[in-house]
Amino acid sequence: MALPELEPGVPPPDGGRLREDVRRFLAAAEFEPRCDSWLTGADPDFSRELGARGWLGMTLPVEYGGRGRSALERFVVIEELLAAGAPVGAHWIADRQMGPSILAHGTEEQKRAFLPAIARGECFFAIGMSEPDSGSDLASVRTRAERVDGAWRLTGTKVWTSGAHIAHAMVVLARSAPGPARHEGLSQFIVRLPAEGVAVRPIPGLSGEHHFNEVVFDGAPAELFGREGDGWRQVTAELAYERSGPERFLSTFALVRLVCSLTPGAASGRLVGRLWALRQASLAVAGALEAGRDPTLEAALVKDLGTRFEREVIDVAREQLGVEPDPASPDLAARLLAQAVVQAPGFTLRGGTNEILRGIVARGLGVR
């Protein structure tokens, strides 16, 4: 049995100055704070501005356009952006996982092609994992990759692909070898967008907003990303990064800010206390990753508890603020509440449902 073990993270040296720089920039920047801004708040100009300031691709080596900084320094920057509700959605996936993933698995040509552009905020990525018949059971994906005249071609359909309509490239998990071993015949591919044989169609969200897409590949040209047959391992290795970041407990932070300043008391204090602990846990996972450990189980825990906190915030805000959710209200609280309420079901679905996450924890504990 492996009991979860988290050593508190250590703040990066000089993190205070970095934080002050980001705060000064945010105070002067013009944007409307949003809930769930990392998924639904896309602003390519804002992303380029962050790139120009050196706050994208921070952990990438300098030779690939990055800044060679630590994961904890990046943590400082992204948590400040998220807490301010800044529009970071356009570059989020590219910065969070595609940069590190291309650095780890990409060819030299792919590194040169994508990493500097990611760090400049000029290359946005989408992730093609889920399909109409494959959600939690990701290994059942049916999108096919076939070699035609020495080049890979993709055929199949991906859904819930956030940001595919503004992305410059997409990473796709596809079956490159038929056969009974479901986890073995999968590979990752990169598709540069737009491309022949790729159709991107919007799937409107609950309030009609557009971030989801259906992406249909009909013999689309693709390049192998990583090793053939290694897709499953590459995808699962990324999960600890994807599941433990501050975006897993800060999606409704804008409401926390309002509750704490307008109705300070036991209810707001409960949120502050929980937030303090979840942030320590998230920092601890970041520290473990930086130190080369494998905190898969701990990352699943952080996401399970963090996303449930994001929802808890909504109920406390409803109770304390006494406003009706209204996307067009002149009242900021009513607008934020409206954004939070319609996005909330997604908090505990995206990146692995909470039931799947708890299954991972149970396996780690040795009862599964």
Next chain:
Amino acid sequence: MPDDKELLEETANAILGLEDDPWPALDEAGLTGVGVPEHAGGSGGDLADVAVRPGTNVAGESRDDVTVRGDLASVECPVSAGDVMLRGALFRAVQLTGAMRRVLELAVRYAGEREQFGRPVGRFQAVQQQLAELAGEVAVADVAVRAALRTPDDEVAVAAAKLNASRAAGVVADVAHQVHGAIGVTSEHPLGALTTRLWAWRDEFGGETHWARRLGELGRVPWETVTRTDASPDTVTW
């Protein structure tokens, strides 16, 4: 004469009832002089002004009520009530997370051993999901407490640690008992010695609401509070 840190720990252990014989530590701390006249080397006062009502917490640990009247009530005390609460809260938070880790071990082991319907109860997803929840609450409380131990004078850190440990204690005890079934609610089984302490300790030196109120006061600008940074005039404060 032990150094200050050692003395503080021994005194705390004595006051908190962790030692069979608290008198040597209390004596060392000068606390046994109460009621002894000052010219005789004591700290004065009249023991008739001290009323002790013996009592225990739900775990059977000694928790007497002591009422002090008269001159003794105005004896100068080197630590404030707030300091005692803060130290006590951190101390209990450490105890809570230690006990909770043990409860998690017991629950996981029992779920793997106890068979019903022809398989260990831990094979049922309904039970797995509960155990995962238990593990999550323990892990988050544990990391919060460890972080607070680095800054034991920071009221925000200690308040958050105790709040999370106290909150987790309820969830952990509930799940562990549900997993254990009836055997867990007998005094012969080791689980009860831990869960009764969880129920007692979560409310000692302030439960969730006590520390939540304090964090509500301290955290009106929550991001700066949580990151332990000052709010400068040009940061986001909408």
